[in-house]
Amino acid sequence: MTTEPHSLEEQFKAAMRQLATAVNIITTGRGADRCGLTASAVCSLTVTPPMVLICVNHFGEAHRAMLANGTFCVNVLNTEQRFLADMFAGRAGLASAERFTHAQWSELHSGAPALDDALVNIDCRIAERVQTSTHSVFFGAVEAIRFGRPHDPLLHFDHHYFSLATASIG
């Protein structure tokens, strides 16, 4: 039997768990100052000019670093990179630049770390920020894009990771 959530906040969290999303690592900074977080709140905004938006919690290190650097890179993960999703969500006990030692990274235009084997890297300059109670919405002007090898995207739904292993249905 499914237990019904009571408060509107609980209902909202349960509702958001029904959104299947891609899993991304958002990075910023260089060398010892590199940092990043796992994020599903990444959305295409406009094509002309190419822009994305991301939502990042105020309290993490990456938020402060993004404000200071004015840049970020969205690295879209494949199913082999689930361990990186956990690592950059703080689940492996590693912080800051330590998280980058388990994969190969390079840089595109902004200098933010670009994961070498990502499905795609989307390198951005922060054009605008809107602050909410707990998160900032960063609008990123895309400055460079690099495609990786074709692979199954890593998906997230209802607290679990999934693979898009089935054929397209439409």
Ligand SMILES: Cc1cc2nc3c(=O)[nH]c(=O)nc-3n(C[C@H](O)[C@H](O)[C@H](O)COP(=O)(O)O)c2cc1C
């Ligand atoms: C699948 C998944 C999606 C997430 N999406 C976001 C997101 O869009 N924005 C965000 O601020 N945190 C998101 N988080 C949480 C952050 O990854 C996590 O709080 C953060 O990395 C902790 O970083 P810290 O250890 O550097 O403080 C997500 C976590 C997971 C596992």
